[in-house]
Amino acid sequence: MREQKVLGEERRSLILDILQNTRSPVTGSELAAKTNVSRQVIVGDITLLKARNEPILATSQGYLYMPSTTQNVLAERTIACCHSPEKTEEELNLLVDHGVTVKNVRIEHPVYGDLTASIMVANRKEVKQFMEKIKSTKAGYLSELTDGIHLHTIAAQSETILDEAEAAMRDADFLVDLA
Known part of the structure; x- marks a missing residue:
């Protein structure tokens, strides 16, 4: 110092x-x-x-x-999710276990419009740190403002990895059925 x-x-x-x-x-x-x-x-x-x-x-x-780099081009997409706050850690771990980085969470608020918060977790250690920070600060999740509905921007080395992670999210019943 x-x-x-x-x-x-x-x-x-x-x-x-x-x-x-x-x-x-x-x-x-x-x-x-x-x-x-x-x-x-x-x-x-x-x-x-x-x-x-x-x-x-x-x-x-x-x-x-985070300088933009063309050497390490990532595949990226947005997924629509819905779950209770108690399922957040499970959701994030499922995504990072598939080799995905969860970049952010976004909701559509009736007054403020789109609200986005950075998450940037890519492994279980970072998920654990994120969850500990939520608990220690007693902060709420953005998704609590929208009855659990939220979007995540996810990124990975390939579309295939994103496809597999999205399928796992669907199997775990974390995705919003858009049909």
Whole structure:
């Protein structure tokens, strides 16, 4: 931890450097400790960096630098799901066990319209961390606002993997029957 505050542009440059050189999420508290400022200052810095089109993703585990890459093109799709809050961990584990990354959750709220929240889980450890954060903060799930109906953007290395994961979701009765 630094003894002096890192100021303005120097701090944002340092934050960007840390995020670009770290593969795992970095929490706002970690960034605050490294720059000797409050977590709220970091939230503002991240907002400014995003406004400059820096590809920073805020996840439940922390911030990630996500440059677009053409080398690792992923297949991606949106699936419509419905289940009770108690089934969330089972749903996420089923998807990641099939080699899928769950990028986000989206609902259609009657007042606010589309609401999307980043999830970014790709393995059971990340699912466990996500679930622990939900429990420790006593936060609700977006899907609780829509009687369990929600969308997930899922990504994988191929359409085949997505097909298999979607079939497993259907078999587990997690998908909304659109017929």
